[in-house]
Amino acid sequence: xxxxxxxxxxxxxxxxxxxxxxxxxxxxxxxxxxxxxxxxxxxxxxxxxxxxxxxxxxxxxxxxxxxxxxxxxxxxxxxxxxxxxxxxxxxxxxxxxxxxxxxxxxxxxxxxxxxxxxxxxxxxxxxxxxxxxxxxxxxxxxxxxxxxxxxxxxxxxxxxxxxxxxxxxxxxxxxxxxxxxxxxxxxxxxxxxxxxxxxxxxxxxxxxxxxxxxxxxxxxxxxxxxxxxxxxxxxxxxxxxxxxxxxxxxxxxxxxxxxxxxxxxxxxxxxxxxxxxxxxxxxxxxxxxxxxxxxxxxxxxxxxxxxxxxxxxxxxxxxxxxxxxxxxxxxxxxxxxxxxxxxxxxxxxxxxxxxxxxxxxxxxxxxxxxxxxxxxxxxxxxxxxxxxxxxxxxxxxxxxxxxxxxxxxxxxxxxxxxxxxxxxxxxxxxxxxxxxxxxxxxxxxxxxxxxxxxxxxxxxxxxxxxxxxxxxxxxxxxxxxxxxxxxxxxxxxxxxxxxxxxxxxxxxxxxxxxxxxxxxxxxxxxxxxxxxxxxxxxxxxxxxxxxxxxxxxxxxxxxxxxxxxxxxxxxxxxxxxxxxxxxxxxxxxxxxxxxxxxxxxxxxxxxxxxxxxxxxxxxxxxxxxxxxxxxxxxxxxxxxxxxxxxxxxxxxxxxxxxxxxxxxxxxxxxxxxxxxxxxxxxxxxxxxxxxxxxxxxxxxxxxxxx
Numbered sequence: 292x293x294x295x296x297x298x299x300x301x302x303x304x305x306x307x308x309x310x311x312x313x314x315x316x317x318x319x320x321x322x323x324x325x326x327x328x329x330x331x332x333x334x335x336x337x338x339x340x341x342x343x344x345x346x347x348x349x350x351x352x353x354x355x356x357x358x359x360x361x362x363x364x365x366x367x368x369x370x371x372x373x374x375x376x377x378x379x380x381x382x383x384x385x386x387x388x389x390x391x392x393x394x395x396x397x398x399x400x401x402x403x404x405x406x407x408x409x410x411x412x413x414x415x416x417x418x419x420x421x422x423x424x425x426x427x428x429x430x431x432x433x434x435x436x437x438x439x440x441x442x443x444x445x446x447x448x449x450x451x452x453x454x455x456x457x458x459x460x461x462x463x464x465x466x467x468x469x470x471x472x473x474x475x476x477x478x479x480x481x482x483x484x485x486x487x488x489x490x491x492x493x494x495x496x497x498x499x500x501x502x503x504x505x506x507x508x509x510x511x512x513x514x515x516x517x518x519x520x521x522x523x524x525x526x527x528x529x530x531x532x533x534x535x536x537x538x539x540x541x542x543x544x545x546x547x548x549x550x551x552x553x554x555x556x557x558x559x560x561x562x563x564x565x566x567x568x569x570x571x572x573x574x575x576x577x578x579x580x581x582x583x584x585x586x587x588x589x590x591x592x593x594x595x596x597x598x599x600x601x602x603x604x605x606x607x608x609x610x611x612x613x614x615x616x617x618x619x620x621x622x623x624x625x626x627x628x629x630x631x632x633x634x635x636x637x638x639x640x641x642x643x644x645x646x647x648x649x650x651x652x653x654x655x656x657x658x659x660x661x662x663x664x665x666x667x668x669x670x671x672x673x674x675x676x677x678x679x680x681x682x683x684x685x686x687x688x689x690x691x692x693x694x695x696x697x698x699x700x701x702x703x704x705x706x707x708x709x710x711x712x713x714x715x716x717x718x719x720x721x722x723x724x725x726x727x728x729x730x731x732x733x734x735x736x737x738x739x740x741x742x743x744x745x746x747x748x749x750x751x752x753x754x755x756x757x758x759x760x761x762x763x764x765x766x767x768x769x770x771x772x773x774x775x776x777x778x779x780x781x782x783x784x785x786x787x788x789x790x791x792x793x794x795x796x797x798x799x800x801x802x803x804x805x806x807x808x809x810x811x812x813x814x815x816x817x818x819x820x821x822x823x824x825x826x827x828x829x830x831x832x833x834x835x836x837x838x839x840x841x842x843x844x845x846x847x848x849x850x851x852x853x854x855x856x857x858x859x860x861x862x863x864x865x866x867x868x869x870x871x872x873x874x875x876x877x878x879x880x881x882x883x884x885x886x887x888x889x890x891x892x893x894x895x896x897x898x899x900x901x902x903x904x905x906x907x908x909x910x911x912x913x914x915x916x917x918x919x920x921x922x923x924x925x926x927x928x929x930x931x932x933x934x935x936x937x938x939x940x941x942x943x944x945x946x947x948x949x950x951x952x953x954x955x956x957x958x959x960x961x962x963x964x965x966x967x968x969x970x971x972x973x974x975x976x977x978x979x980x981x982x983x984x985x986x987x988x989x990x991x992x993x994x995x996x997x
Contacts, residue, residue, distance in 0.1 A: 292514035295521035296337035297528060299330060300503045301494050307577075308487045308597050309338045312465045314535040315576035319486025319569055320444055320466030322429070322477075322601065329491045330503075331469040332427055338467075339382035339423045341525050343533045347421075349374040352413050353460045354381070354420040361461040365411050381422030383415050383464075385440075387431050391758065392773060394436055395443075395451050396458070411458050416440075416449040419464040429468030430477050430873070433749040434852065437477070440466065441484040474873045476849065483562070486569045488601040535579040542575045548586040551625045555595045558621035559613065561602040570598040588622055727884050731839030734985045736847045739917060741816055741951045747914045750815020750852035757812035765806040776808035815852040816917050817871055817907055820844070821900050822882070823922035824861040825891035828957060834887055837957050840984050841882055841921055849875040854914065856903060857881055860896030862889030863928075867899060871907055893926035893970075894934065897941035904950060918950050920974070923958040924966025935966075942973035952976035955984065 299306065308321045323331045348355040351366045360369035385394065396414035415424070424444075429437065443449045449462040468485065470477070482488070494500050510517040552574060556566045573594035578586045600613050738752065745755040758774070765776035784804035791799045820841055828834055848855050856871035857878050868881045897920070904916050926934035945952065952974045956967035971978035 292518055293340045294333050294337050294510055295518055295525055296334070296341050297524040298506055298510070298517070298521050299334050299337065300499055300506065302330065302334055302491060304597065305331075305334055305489045305491055307593070308489050309335070309465075309467065310532065310580060311573055311576040311597075312467075312486065313338065313342055313532050314580050315539055315572060316463060316465050318572045318576055319484070320468070322482070322485040322488045323467065323469040323491060324472055324488060325469075325491035326473070326493065327471055329493050331491060332425075335423070335425050335467045335469065336382060338465075339380055341529045341532065342380035342423070343529055343536075344377050344379050345421050346375050346377050349376045353417045354422070355461070356421070363459050363461075365413075365458055365460055381419060383419040383422060383424050385415055385424065385426045385432075387428050389415070389432075389436065390773075391436060391439065394439060395449050397451070397773070411451070413460075414449070414451075416443050416462040416464075417460055420461050422464055424464045424466050426466070426468045428470060428474070430470040430472075430474060434478065434481070435749065437481050441481065445484065472874060473877060476874075476876065478850070482601045483565055485601065487573060487597040489597065490600070531580075535576075535582075538582070538584065539576065539579040541584050542578045542586065543584060544571060544575055544586045547625075547627060548574065548588070548591060551588060551591045551622055552594075554625035555591065555618060555621045556599065558617055558624075559599050559603045561599060566599060566602045570594045573598050588626070592618065592622060727886050728834045728838065730842045730883060731835045733839060733843040733846055736840075736843045736984045738847070738851075739919075739953055741915045741917050743915075744811070745814050745816075745913070745915045747814035747816065748852075749812065751813045752816050752851040752853060752917075753814050753915065755812060755814030757810055757814065761811055762808050763811045764809040766809055768805055768807040772805050772807055774808040774810065776806040779806040780804055813851075815854065815914070817854045817856065817904075817911070817914050818844070818848045818917050818919060819856045819858065819871065819900055819903060820878075821858045821860070821865075821896050821918065821920045821922075822885070823891060823893070823896070823925075823957070824859045824885055824887045825925070825927070826861075826888050827891055827923055827925045827927075828887055833957065833959055836981060837921060838882055838885070840955065840981055842879055843984065844919060845875045845878050845882070853917075854911075856907075858896055858899050858903065859885060860892050860899070861887065863892060863895075865892060865895040865899040867903060871903070890927040891922075891925050891934075892928060893922065893924075894928075894937035894941045896920075896922075897938060897945060901941065901945055901948070901950075904945075904948070916950055918945065918952040918974075918976075919955065920952065920970070920976070921955045921957060922967060922970070924954075924956065924964070924968070924970050926966075938970065939973045942970055946973065946975040950974075954978040956980050 296306070305321075305323060312318050312321055323335070325331055345354065346357055348357050348360055348366075348369045351360075351364065351369065353361065353364050353366060355361050355364050355367065355369055357369070357371075357373060357375035360367060360371070360373070362368065392414065394414050395416055397412055424440070426432065426440065432440075443462045444464065444466040447461060447463045448459055451458040466485075476482075494503065506517075549571065552570045553567055556570060559566075570591070571594075574586045574590040577590040577593050578584070581590070583590075595618060596613060603613070741753040743754070745753055746757075747753075747755055749757055762776065765779040780800065781798065783806060784798060784800045787801075787804075788799060791801075822837070822841060824834075828837060845855060854871050854873055855869070855875055855878050856867070857869040859866050859868050868885070869878050872878070900918060900920075904918070907914070907916065926938040928934040928937075952971075954967050954971035954974065954976050956971075956978055958964065958967055968978045
């Protein structure tokens, strides 16, 4: 039993975005970003239950419309008068571990080659046609799968190509992706392909939170009874969606409204024209949903708030969201001089949903006797005290950024570490802790690779055997053939033709002749940063440069689809500031607020790295690590300890484990001890000066240092 759509408390922006796509799938889908436990999946699954049922050709695996069957349907051609059936709109869920064949469908290559039969097995795209395709944790999918999804959503068709055989079919669906930003972001190019985006968060108001728990308890105790209590509301909502779909072709986008759309997109300096198209389509859908036949300024305002936040990001660490003042100014500037800025009667300019259509209630709940007489799901508007009251600009990833913990007013001079035993332990008191220093501007860094060929998750850093890439050879298949190497298959079959009694010009191919193509592409790695935050690194200008360099490496890791982790060491211990994660945003926030001071427990930092990598090998054995140690090479500790010797032994432990490493030498000044170079030698790593990271003349790799 599905949880009722109208029973979801709050989440006004999410529900509205889903409904606009239900009215007009041309809007391009919804990307839902939010913390865990915010009913993202519950809301999406509930939507499918209120979508109007669809008529399909009986027996068609591709859900063809009997009124206008697809001319290219693999199960067709269908006659216009073919038998039909009515069924609910489909909800298809794409698992994170799905393959390309599972998504788009596949040909039975063995039957095609051995029997000459073209047998096509439909994928999930075919099952989602004229329904909803839901992708949970879309940011964890391989990039090429996301590309295929978005291409099909944009074109309304799916294509399957296999060794000269082409199959295509209709794939028109409402695409909904959900993600937790803490687990990593989508690339900007993929973000732009989603029509609308919504930031969701749990309600902060105790009354709303209590209502969520109350309704959930009621649903768990009696799902059928709870659904029955909301059935009238759900039926009304389904009728409203059907009415809005029927009204959609009559909605007019005037030149004045179109100018407002383009003015708003230009004001936020978004790239390309997809933002203008999506905003216009969403504004038209919102007008139809509100029961109007002409787009108004309020429709443009609502559409912009949903279509533009994810398109104005300039780097992975920018928080999504729109500035309301800029939006209102753009709308005002595009308004004709004689236009009356007063909103139409009955319109609340702060209400993102606009006026409800005549005779319809915006409240999704039962009118009387339902589960929520007092605090209905729309009890607080989207701009009021609802769950989005602390929207993306209030508690976004950058909320505790550089401005939150910047340097203090009084600048301290650099701390001079005693030379002692060549940068070893010191008897001096540890340097006092200093306030966090904001990082310098990020820059483009060299690509650093892990040597050899891996087999990890798809990415853009190191060489790997993968399902996508260039063909480098072939092998005997262990299971079903997914990528046939045609030439090697023919060569394997050729010597046996006489023994098989071949007649004519045909070629007899058996199962043992088939060859699976071996592909080489790129993989993502685990990039583990070990950053020295001790007093010897505490000179303000140096630490700012160090943070800027690490921030640049983090941006590079984001672009190459790497997992990242952050270890810092200072004082008497090393801290795993960020366990390995997909979220480079979290790593950047921890780095920005990192204070400095104290002794330099280099050995502790390396040992913590060794333990972290050991655990990650168990969790994700195919993902190869790249260790990046950012330090000046000094090692200090309590009296009587051999700090340098301990650090070298810890480095030898990592080297013995075959960990690919890079040492970024942060030493500065006229006198250099070369301790970072010595550390690099112990790690078996390449040592790079801090200023060398940004060189763009050649691509240097870890392999070159071996």
